[in-house]
Amino acid sequence: xxxxxxxxxxxxxxxxxxxxxxxxxxxxxxxxxxxxxxxxxxxxxxxxxxxxxxxxxxxxxxxxxxxxxxxxxxxxxxxxxxxxxxxxxxxxxxxxxxxxxxxxxxxxxxxxxxxxxxxxxxxxxxxxxxxxxxxxxxxxxxxxxxxxxxxxxxxxxxxxxxxxxxxxxxxxxxxxxxxxxxxxxxxxxxxxxxxxxxxxxxxxxxxxxxxxxxxxxxxxxxxxxxxxxxxxxxxxxxxxxxxxxxxxxxxxxxxxxxxxxxxxxxxxxxxxxxxxxxxxxxxxxxxxxxxxxxxxxxxxxxxxxxxxxxxxxxxxxxxxxxxxxxxxxxxxxxxxxxxxxxxxxxxxxxxxxxxxxxxxxx
Ligand SMILES: [Zn+2]
Ligand SMILES: [Zn+2]
Numbered sequence: 001x002x003x004x005x006x007x008x009x010x011x012x013x014x015x016x017x018x019x020x021x022x023x024x025x026x027x028x029x030x031x032x033x034x035x036x037x038x039x040x041x042x043x044x045x046x047x048x049x050x051x052x053x054x055x056x057x058x059x060x061x062x063x064x065x066x067x068x069x070x071x072x073x074x075x076x077x078x079x080x081x082x083x084x085x086x087x088x089x090x091x092x093x094x095x096x097x098x099x100x101x102x103x104x105x106x107x108x109x110x111x112x113x114x115x116x117x118x119x120x121x122x123x124x125x126x127x128x129x130x131x132x133x134x135x136x137x138x139x140x141x142x143x144x145x146x147x148x149x150x151x152x153x154x155x156x157x158x159x160x161x162x163x164x165x166x167x168x169x170x171x172x173x174x175x176x177x178x179x180x181x182x183x184x185x186x187x188x189x190x191x192x193x194x195x196x197x198x199x200x201x202x203x204x205x206x207x208x209x210x211x212x213x214x215x216x217x218x219x220x221x222x223x224x225x226x227x228x229x230x231x232x233x234x235x236x237x238x239x240x241x242x243x244x245x246x247x248x249x250x251x252x253x254x255x256x257x258x259x260x261x262x263x264x265x266x267x268x269x270x271x272x273x274x275x276x277x278x279x280x281x282x283x284x285x286x287x288x289x290x291x292x293x294x295x296x297x298x299x300x301x302x303x304x305x306x307x308x309x310x311x312x313x314x315x316x317x318x319x320x321x322x323x324x325x326x327x328x329x330x331x332x333x334x335x336x337x338x339x340x341x342x343x344x345x346x347x348x349x350x351x352x353x354x355x356x357x358x359x360x361x362x
Contacts, residue, residue, distance in 0.1 A: 028223040030069040031299045033275040038236035041071040046212030051095040052077035054216045058099035064219045072109035074128045078117040092133035120164040122173045127153040149182045156185035189258035196349035211256030226319035261344035269345045282362035290327040308339030
C-alpha cells in the first residue's frame, strides 16, 4: 500500500510539474469592455529592468505583461541612473532591442521609452514613443524634454510627490514645459500610491492621466483579479497600433485602474461605466417589488450609493458577476430611472461618478 501511494504521489508530482510547464505561456485577459467608438487597451508605461535599477532582464517584462493580459508596455530605464554599468551596456536603446522580437511575437505594443531622472525640481519624467533614446543623454533637463518632443515623444511627469523639499509642487520648470506643450500627462497613480493633486491638475490643465507600476522587482502574478492587479492605464484607441495608442494618449482618452477604483474624468469614466454595467429587464413584479439582474462586465467591483429617491441604499456589483437587485415600494410596473453615485469611479478627488440605472417595464 505504501508503495502504491509513493507511485501515485510521484505521478501527481510529475503531472503538476508538466501542467505548470504547459501553463507557462497562458495569458489571462483583463476584462474592461470596449467603448462604442474605441477599443480599450490595458497598458503599463513605467517599468525597470537590469539596465537601470530593476531586477529582471527586458524579455521577462514582456512575458509578465503577456501572462497578465496587458496590451502595451514600455520599458523606462533611468537615463541618469545605471548601477550595473560596469556589467551592462549603457546604450539606452538596448533594453528595447533585446525584447522587441518577443513583444512582436506576443502582439504587444511596445514603444521605446526612458525615465529622465533628475532631483526635485524638476523630478522624474517618462518620455515614450522615442525614436533614438540616446539623444536624451545630456545633462540639461529642458534640452532633454525638447529633444524627446522633437522625436514626437509623449512626455509625462512621474510620481510628482517624490522627493526632497520641493516635492509635490508645480514650479516654473513645469510651467515652461507646459507652455511649450512639451508636457502631456502626469501619473495620477504609481504602484500603490494615488495622487489627488495630480488628478486635479490633469482635469484643470487638460493633461493625460496615467497609472503605472514603476515595477523594479519581478512580477509573479499569473492572473489579474479585482483584489490583486497591477496599477494600469486603460487607453481608448481608434486603432490598436502604435500610432493609435499615441493618438489616444495625446487626446487624453484614458482611465486609471488603481486598487479597488477607477480614476479619471467624467468624459471617459461615464462611457466605461455604461459599457460595463448591463441592467436586465425585471423578471418579476410581486407585492409592489421588482426583481432584476445587473451584470458587471469589468474586472472592478462597482459600488453604488443611492442619490435619488428610489432603490436600495447601496448596490454592490461584483467584478465579472451578476447581481440580483430588489426594488421595493414600486406602486405600478412602469419604466423608471434610478439615480446613484458610483463611489469608486473617481471623476475628481473624493468625487464619484453620477449614474442612472434605467429600469424597463417588467
Ligand atoms: Zn522615478
Ligand atoms: Zn521609475
